[in-house]
Amino acid sequence: MKIDYLSEPNEKQALIYHVINLIPFGCVASYGQIAELAGLPGRARLVGKYLGQACASRAISWHRVVRSSGQLAFEKGSEQAKIQTSKLQEENIAVLNHRVSMSEFQWKPSFYE
DNA sequence: CACATGACAATCT
DNA sequence: CAGATTGCCATGT
Numbered sequence: 831m832k833i834d835y836l837s838e839p840n841e842k843q844a845l846i847y848h849v850i851n852l853i854p855f856g857c858v859a860s861y862g863q864i865a866e867l868a869g870l871p872g873r874a875r876l877v878g879k880y881l882g883q884a885c886a887s888r889a890i891s892w893h894r895v896v897r898s899s900g901q902l903a904f905e906k907g908s909e910q911a912k913i914q915t916s917k918l919q920e921e922n923i924a925v926l927n928h929r930v931s932m933s934e935f936q937w938k939p940s941f942y943e
Numbered sequence: 944c945a946c947a948t949g950a951c952a953a954t955c956t
Numbered sequence: 957c958a959g960a961t962t963g964c965c966a967t968g969t
Contacts, residue, residue: 842966861951872964874951879966882950895950903950910950 842870843880850881853894856921857937858930860898867939878903893917894937900929 845868852867853859859867861874870876877895885892893914897903904911906928915925923935 840966862953865951872952873966875949875964876951876966878950879948885950892950897950898952905950914950 842868842876843884845869846877846880847884847888847890850890850892850895852939852943853891853937856923856935858894858896858900858918858923858932858935859937860932861895861903862898863937864895874898894921896930896932898932900932902928902930 846864849864849867850859861877862872864877865871865873868877881890881892881895884890895903902911902914902925904914911928915928918925918930923930
């Protein structure tokens with residue numbers, strides 16, 4: 831597996847960004863799922879932290895990351911939430927009541943991805 | 944060193 | 957389903 835972002839200050843951050851960019855078009859993944867795939871089980875909060883640091887300055891598909899419940903992480907009605915909603919809808923992902931259906935849209939990575 | 948703060952999550956009430 | 961509780965750990969004060 832090719833790892834991007836090797837210039838990041840630490841490896842965890844690099845892996846997290848890498849995994850996020852592996853989420854395919856039309857799918858979403860939870861913070862915990864990203865952490866697990868990056869080899870950091872149980873550290874969903876770390877994903878959120880690094881994502882917040884990076885989304886402003888890097889090309890990361892942050893809009894495909896949602897809570898395990900399917901709820902968007904941003905406050906309902908906020909600008910960020912609106913932007914995320916439109917980005918998801920552009921990928922044919924339905925966003926109803928500030929949430930997406932995980933059973934329909936959650937990314938199920940295959941082993942070799 | 945103690946304490947607070949996160950774009951979170953599993954579990955219990 | 958809504959809250960509250962607890963676990964998590966890097967960072968900043």
